[in-house]
Amino acid sequence: MSARLAVVDDEAMARKRLGKAFTRDGCDVALFPDAESFLEQSGQAPFDVALLDMRLPGISGLEALKRLKKHGADTEVILVTGFGSLETAIEAIKLGAYHFVTKPAKLAEIRSLVQGACDKVAMGRENRRLRQALREETGLESMIGASQSMREVFELIRKIAPVGCNVLIEGASGTGKALVARAIHRLSTRKDQAFVSFNCGGFTEELISSELFGYEKGAFTGAAATRVGLLESAGGGTVFLDEIGEMPLSMQVKLLHVIQERQILRVGGVRPIDLDIRVIAATNRDLKQEMAKGLFREDLYYRLNVVNIRLPRLTERKEDIPLLARHFMDKYSLLFHKVVGEVSPQALQILMSYGFPGNVRELENIVERAVALCDSQTLEVADLPRDLQQMDFASVEGERLESLEAVERRHIARVLARTGHNKGLAAQILEIPRTTLWRKLKQFQLD
Template sequence: MNGAGTAGTMNDAVHVLVVDDEEIVRESLSGWLRKDGYTVQTAPDGRAAVEALQRARWSVVLLDLKMPGMDGLQVLEEARRLRPEAAYVLMTAYATVDTAVAAMKLGAFDYLVKPFDPEELSVLVQRIVAQQELLQENASLRQALKREYGFHDLVSKSPAMQRVFDLARVAARSASTILVLGESGSGKEVLARAVHAESPRAGGPFVAISCAALTETLLESELFGHEKGAFTGAVARRKGKFEAAAGGTLFLDEVGDISPKLQLDLLRVLEERRFQRVGGTESLAADVRVIAATNRDLAKAVADGSFREDLFYRLNVIAVTLPPLRERPEDIPLLVQHFLDRLTKDLARRLDGVSPEAMAALVAHGWPGNVRELRNVLERGAVVAKGNVIQLADLGLPAPDPARAAPPSGDPLPLEEVERRHVADVLSWAGGNVTHAARVLGIDRMTLYNKMKRWGLQRPEQEVAAHARR
């Protein structure tokens, strides 16, 4: 009888490879291990061991250190490359601290000094199996968390976001146009990609175009393509995004910014499902599912006449609104974990988490740049942090505004005022450096300039000039 594998694994599912040049050792070790119920195979030398490792997966590899030809350390080096998940135990009759240390450096789990008895081996293998089970449990727990709280690349546990995911799942199955609303950095594009991935068109292309970045003429030809000679510079026929996205999804980002003429063109395509290239006469089928997004208040734009009402209704068949991050603080620890996992991979650097003070500051922060801002702040923290734990100072968050930290006295502030104050704080914290401030806020420079213009916040030159006058 043995107690190994009590945590659940049937021992015969544990595959052990014994590598030793002496037949008597191979035989006695495999005999002991089989008695414990493990599935055992043996290899008489390093080359045979490497072949066995290439052929199959192993939970545990017992490796003799002294062998003719490839010695145990050489095999270990090769084996760790081939099967990093296996646990390696070196066996040596010449126990010196040096070889043991070298083996541990090469990633061995442990070593055994020959001669050892069956009990010693049994206990060690039991310990390895228990640890492997624990690691596997952690990994599947992580997976389960991701499944429960995740929707493709989006993670969230907030009820409001869970409703968004549910709606997005249902919407994905239909062919309807979807309008994604939400502040900058709240995940509109990631959501659009998720809807595409979940839709029957997932096998087709996902094509994104930002409607704000281009002039009317350029955007028109980007969307619909043009015929050769349609305008100066149109030296060849060119396909537009509607053609490029055929069979897939077309993501029209910042749709609230398009000109009246293009609003009309877009309305026509959505109604007729047909379009023409610029300068062309051929009528082409628009085989796309459209997902549009904007961080503007479209209903307001309709009310003030800057956005066509009929187009608004065409786009707004299914509206999905992403709540801003400050309305779902419960997501912050989850997102921190999510981004640190990613950064660990991208930066090939161990990150164990953020300090409690840093987490408190992250949860308390207002996040006008939403999830993108959070990601940028963590990225900065990961780069700056000296140890494996990101500290508050590493995050470079602006000092909390004492006025805001104090319990609310008088009237609560409108959202825009909170945003204006936060932007002003970050700007002064960044010493007026717009690029730097925009990065911390998680918005682009033009967006920041626009906000500054709207609120009459000073540009750096003006601030310097203002200082000089004092």
């Protein structure tokens, strides 16, 4: 047995006995008469395992455990007490204790518990090492998924990333289109050059033109100096054009020229500038329908759609929900200095049954909120948003009536999902004015 072990006990004889025994076993042992000195030392260099007495002068063992876990320490804690009760044991485990043992405990029993805690620490480190090695090897460290549909996406990314062709990514809002674009860039021969992102939605032609192409000094009122555009600044790298379906037709013509001629002309400029970029575009619209309506150029579509990557909705890969939830719990536990490592079966059942109109982005938002509110190491139903808590699942709460607001929210989310988030069509199906739908989306945080 080789580990950094802390023995925290106000009884000198008990401290010395355990310290001597585990030193013989090969542990690096530190002895503490109180929780304050232990916590101070642990803050400087965390221990692998701590044998922590419940009743201590000053800070109690339970309070020390709470503070230790609050600051994200990986230390496995075995609580020792001469006044054991079932309630205390349950509270200790909920706070993140590895085990709870009542005095007088045999040395063999304590040895077995410490060995198990050491094995858990070692396994956790090895898992983190393997995950990091796998991420570095694949270049897909920001993308989570084990479903067949996502494995196919990962394989396609690996195939086309080194090729250098243009790519069109299609998928609903929140499915991870920007993550795919960045993964392609990281795995490409352009990975050491710039990755420039631009959202084409909601801007005028003039603003898009000046942002993408730049402008010469004096090109228009206020152009006091020459400005390099985003396309030019990405020279040698990758340009990611998000929501390409919302680009005005007049700008589509200019973008087509850039892709065909590999040159740009700054606003107010007269000299073409050679360009070496890879274009990755993304959309949540059906561009073939947009072409049929005359809203998207066919020639530009085929220039962009050399390789097409379609991202599935979260409801199409539900088996990834536990993996994603765990990933987001780890992310926000670190950010919020908490240790939330598990989801209760009831909470997970709700997540698995929910429709997620906002896809992975909505799941991340739900988990972020839950981790912020969670008071233990396990995410419970009470930590989820109220409308999710009220969802009617016989396997979770038995028969339970939903509020009218929850039913309305769920129905609107379902209609939006079925219509591909086409708000005009959704309003017609719901038989309400678009302004009313807009207010409902704001009210239910579905926009």
